[in-house]
Amino acid sequence: MRTEHLQNVHLGWVTAGWLIAAAVTSLVVIALAGLGIVAPDTAAGTAWSVVAVVIGFYVGGMFTGFRSIDAPILHGIAIGIFSLVAWLLINVIVSVAFPVAGWSTLTPTGTAAALLLQMAAAVAGAWTGHVIAMRGGPDVTE
Numbered sequence: 001m002r003t004e005h006l007q008n009v010h011l012g013w014v015t016a017g018w019l020i021a022a023a024v025t026s027l028v029v030i031a032l033a034g035l036g037i038v039a040p041d042t043a044a045g046t047a048w049s050v051v052a053v054v055i056g057f058y059v060g061g062m063f064t065g066f067r068s069i070d071a072p073i074l075h076g077i078a079i080g081i082f083s084l085v086a087w088l089l090i091n092v093i094v095s096v097a098f099p100v101a102g103w104s105t106l107t108p109t110g111t112a113a114a115l116l117l118q119m120a121a122a123v124a125g126a127w128t129g130h131v132i133a134m135r136g137g138p139d140v141t142e
Helices: 011-034 043-068 072-097 108-134
Strands: none
Touching: 011 043, 011 072, 011 108, 043 072, 043 108, 072 108
């Protein structure tokens, strides 16, 4: 694809897409918890959490792909990498402010799986947004 170049990746759209992805993921989890579908520390709760992440990052990627138009795959990958940056900053801030607190339940394998899931969903969403934008956007006149 001719638009997949690093100079076509815009940090502003990546940040906005990640923030939207995090917000939509949180909204889906809160809605599922409100409906009583998600229960903490259960296999069903974990499965629904994965669904919430996929939906959230797909929507965030779709927003980014629609707005930036260029390099949808690289934008989706950058949204996933932005999760690493956000997690690093949050862990540094929490460890400085609250030295006792720490992340002990997220294994390296779980982290890699979560990042790959986020990247795959964001790339799929960015590609969808890119295709919609290239076709002229949604037709709302009908």
